[in-house]
Amino acid sequence: MLQIKNITKKYGDFTALENINMEFENGLYGLLAPNGAGKTTLIKMLSTLIFPTDGEILYEGKEIVSMDEEYRNLLGYLPQDFGYYKNYSPNKFLMYIASLKGIETSKAKARIKELLKLVALEDVADKKMKKFSGGMIQRVGIAQALLNNPKILILDEPTAGLDPKERARFRNILSELSRDKIVIVSTHIVSDIESISNEIIMIKDKQLLYKDRIENICQKLHGKVFEAEVDNSEIIEFRKRHLSLSEKQEHKKVKVRFICEKEYDKSWNLVYPSLEDIFLYEYKDDVIGV
Numbered sequence: 001m002l003q004i005k006n007i008t009k010k011y012g013d014f015t016a017l018e019n020i021n022m023e024f025e026n027g028l029y030g031l032l033a034p035n036g037a038g039k040t041t042l043i044k045m046l047s048t049l050i051f052p053t054d055g056e057i058l059y060e061g062k063e064i065v066s067m068d069e070e071y072r073n074l075l076g077y078l079p080q081d082f083g084y085y086k087n088y089s090p091n092k093f094l095m096y097i098a099s100l101k102g103i104e105t106s107k108a109k110a111r112i113k114e115l116l117k118l119v120a121l122e123d124v125a126d127k128k129m130k131k132f133s134g135g136m137i138q139r140v141g142i143a144q145a146l147l148n149n150p151k152i153l154i155l156d157e158p159t160a161g162l163d164p165k166e167r168a169r170f171r172n173i174l175s176e177l178s179r180d181k182i183v184i185v186s187t188h189i190v191s192d193i194e195s196i197s198n199e200i201i202m203i204k205d206k207q208l209l210y211k212d213r214i215e216n217i218c219q220k221l222h223g224k225v226f227e228a229e230v231d232n233s234e235i236i237e238f239r240k241r242h243l244s245l246s247e248k249q250e251h252k253k254v255k256v257r258f259i260c261e262k263e264y265d266k267s268w269n270l271v272y273p274s275l276e277d278i279f280l281y282e283y284k285d286d287v288i289g290v
């Protein structure tokens with residue numbers, strides 16, 4: 001088990017995260033928050049790239065910084081800006097990373113073969129990466145993070161720049177990996193993690209807002225999310241009264257999905273809240289890119 005205990009991180013006078021507590025067992029955790037909320041800060045502390053100002057992180061009861069190499073051997077990390085050599089093939093690149101990680105050549109060869117199969121890159125194993133799509137490069141990134149067969153896999157915004165098909169493939173790979181690992185995926189894109197996460201973590205105002213299953217988080221807006229058709233001439237006034245979540249032109253009117261926290265009109269349709277509704281509601285005062 002991985003445990004975050006009373007973590008605070010300050011950059012000089014600026015507090016990025018304050019008194020964060022949470023625990024992780026095997027499974028997939030979606031770390032979901034708008035840009036600047038502190039996702040990378042949290043992930044870098046979990047990867048021992050930066051250190052908490054206060055508090056500690058424990059793996060199986062041991063403090064991770066003092067575990068040093070023992071912890072790094074348990075960890076696989078895919079950073080936001082994953083650096084690779086475009087003139088290398090996946091095979092050559094992964095051999096190079098394996099040697100940096102001190103993995104014996106014969107073991108590395110077998111492991112790389114297995115990983116390239118897992119990420120569906122066997123056919124291009126010896127092709128230079130310069131012609132690869134963003135999704136293929138990210139899959140090489142996952143393979144490098146998995147070289148040491150980590151127990152904890154951390155991925156920082158792994159789907160940035162991927163097309164929908166590549167995103168779907170990526171989700172499937174992560175879901176499979178989470179069977180016997182702690183997989184933590186940071187993103188500000190709800191649909192990337194909604195279908196695969198066992199739990200969602202949200203950070204707001206430097207603190208932990210939620211760490212829970214999606215259905216429990218969605219309970220917060222139960223009975224408050226509606227859909228209705230509104231005349232185009234009335235939509236500006238409507239938006240002043242209710243938080244509009246999405247709008248679509250339909251039957252010469254605006255079909256609006258919105259939140260109403262007070263008395264509601266019987267002509268509206270009550271709908272089940274989604275994780276995206278929660279995200280838009282919780283971060284309504286932030287500038288968000290969904």
Ligand SMILES: Nc1ncnc2c1ncn2[C@@H]1O[C@H](COP(=O)(O)OP(=O)(O)OP(=O)(O)O)[C@@H](O)[C@H]1O
Pocket residue numbers: 011014016033034035036037038039040041042
């Ligand atoms: N080295 C640093 N020095 C000062 N402030 C920092 C530093 N790193 C991050 N911050 C600030 O801490 C806050 C959290 O940043 P962080 O990068 O963790 O956010 P994020 O949620 O990962 O966003 P993004 O997806 O844009 O990276 C931001 O306000 C950021 O400006």
